[in-house]
Amino acid sequence: MLDKVTKLIHDVQAFNATSKDEIEAFRIKYLGSKGLLKDLFNEFKTVDNSLKKDLGQALNNLRNSATDKVQELNDSIENQQETKSFYGDLTRPSEPIELGSRHxxxxxxxxxxxxxxxxxxxxxxxxxxxxxxxxxxxxxxxxxxxxxxxxxxxxxxxxxxxxxxxxxxxxxxxxxxxxxxxxxxxxxxxxxxxxxxxxxxxxxxxxxxxxxxxxxxxxxxxxxxxxxxxxxxxxxxxxxxxxxxxxxxxxxxxxxxxxxxxxxxxxxxxxxxxxxxxxxxxxxxxxxxxxxxxxxxxxxxxxxxxxxxxxxxxxxxxxxxxxxxxxxxxxxxxxxxxx
Known part of the structure; x- marks a missing residue:
């Protein structure tokens, strides 16, 4: 089980997304009420006491890694959207600029x-x-x-x-x-x-x-x-x-x-x-x-x-x-x- 959690941590750290939908699907997969972390913590209760210390640390690392990844990807998507809305579509024809009048x-x-x-x-x-x-x-x-x-x-x-x-x-x-x-x-x-x-x-x-x-x-x-x-x-x-x-x-x-x-x-x-x-x-x-x-x-x-x-x-x-x-x-x- 420890090897499985270690692999999931690696997968979380390597994950990338380009849309809000992909990030939400990732969050549900790992952090949702029926996600992988929920199942792993339930399985953790049946593990031998000698293995619980290392496995518990690994599960916490997995949860923290998934939470940080969701926040990181959301921030990245929002920054991209703000930049795009500020500059607009640079390929669009520009609006005619009204010249002012001199008195x-x-x-x-x-x-x-x-x-x-x-x-x-x-x-x-x-x-x-x-x-x-x-x-x-x-x-x-x-x-x-x-x-x-x-x-x-x-x-x-x-x-x-x-x-x-x-x-x-x-x-x-x-x-x-x-x-x-x-x-x-x-x-x-x-x-x-x-x-x-x-x-x-x-x-x-x-x-x-x-x-x-x-x-x-x-x-x-x-x-x-x-x-x-x-x-x-x-x-x-x-x-x-x-x-x-x-x-x-x-x-x-x-x-x-x-x-x-x-x-x-x-x-x-x-x-x-x-x-x-x-x-x-x-x-x-x-x-x-x-x-x-x-x-x-x-x-x-x-x-x-x-x-x-x-x-x-x-x-x-x-x-x-x-x-x-x-x-x-x-x-x-x-x-x-x-x-």
Missing amino acids: PISLVRNRIVEVFSKIGFTVSEGPEIEDDWHNFTALNLPEYHPARDMQDTFFVEKDPDLLLRTHTSSVQVRYMENNEPPIRTISPGRVFRNEDISARAHCIFHQVEGLYIDTDVSFADLKQTLLYFTKEMFGKSKIRLRPSYFPFTEPSAEVDIYWGLETEVDYKITKGTGWLEIMGCGMVDPNVLKNANIDPEKYTGYAFGMGIERIAMLLYQIPDIRMFYENDVRFLEQFKSVL
């Missing part, structure tokens, strides 16, 4: 940055919650200037010196304070103004402002930079500069591009003139340079600024600025194929 404001912002980076402009950023000095005073806006009125600016109630920036020119002031000329940078970002929301205006919008400071910088340099930008951005090579006023530039100008009158849409967006205003610009006022600790006797510079929403509305013929902020998936999906 038109992001598309236009990235394009503007790309255009100016080709001629050496770096990108600078600053805080959206700004102080009076960087947003107004350093930019040559005196205390009585209308832009300081509550109707234009969102002030922080707990600190009258803090406000939501009304333009990204504040970033340029910070950049000038921390960098020595030559300076060539653009400052894209979100700005805030306390205005009524309509199809053409919003209290939140985005700007890109540019700054170039060096020795012997002239208005002609500014014009050539703007001409380069309009050619790259719009494919238009005809611009005009109209005299204007900004507190931080002198002289100042509004920049128009000739959009043309080839279609009915052209007539509509240009109001029949063929010209479209796209940005403001000018030579940096000497007082602004002085406020940023730059010697206006040695250095000159130009600055320009444009609204990203306005550029996007022109490029994609979007009639209402509010569409940028409504999170309408139908609107955003139009820009899926645009890289």
Whole structure:
């Protein structure tokens, strides 16, 4: 009988299974209520006492071996099933992956940055919650200037010196304070103004402002930079500069591009003139340079600024600025194929 039990232990250790059914059949054969171990323990009672010690140890080894084998095989089968369900059938055709949409404001912002980076402009950023000095005073806006009125600016109630920036020119002031000329940078970002929301205006919008400071910088340099930008951005090579006023530039100008009158849409967006205003610009006022600790006797510079929403509305013929902020998936999906 001892030889029989020893052979069964060997058979148990050599057993292998590939399914739950095979493992269950093995368990019933050895450990079931009518299994081999039950019969062997019944037979054990009739064995001579001198043989019971060795035979009892062998029967316990057989029971332990069978129990361990069942657990081992069950664990192996479960691990295989988990791996298969995690990776799935690798031979199946994959599901089409839906491409997300880029927001038109992001598309236009990235394009503007790309255009100016080709001629050496770096990108600078600053805080959206700004102080009076960087947003107004350093930019040559005196205390009585209308832009300081509550109707234009969102002030922080707990600190009258803090406000939501009304333009990204504040970033340029910070950049000038921390960098020595030559300076060539653009400052894209979100700005805030306390205005009524309509199809053409919003209290939140985005700007890109540019700054170039060096020795012997002239208005002609500014014009050539703007001409380069309009050619790259719009494919238009005809611009005009109209005299204007900004507190931080002198002289100042509004920049128009000739959009043309080839279609009915052209007539509509240009109001029949063929010209479209796209940005403001000018030579940096000497007082602004002085406020940023730059010697206006040695250095000159130009600055320009444009609204990203306005550029996007022109490029994609979007009639209402509010569409940028409504999170309408139908609107955003139009820009899926645009890289």
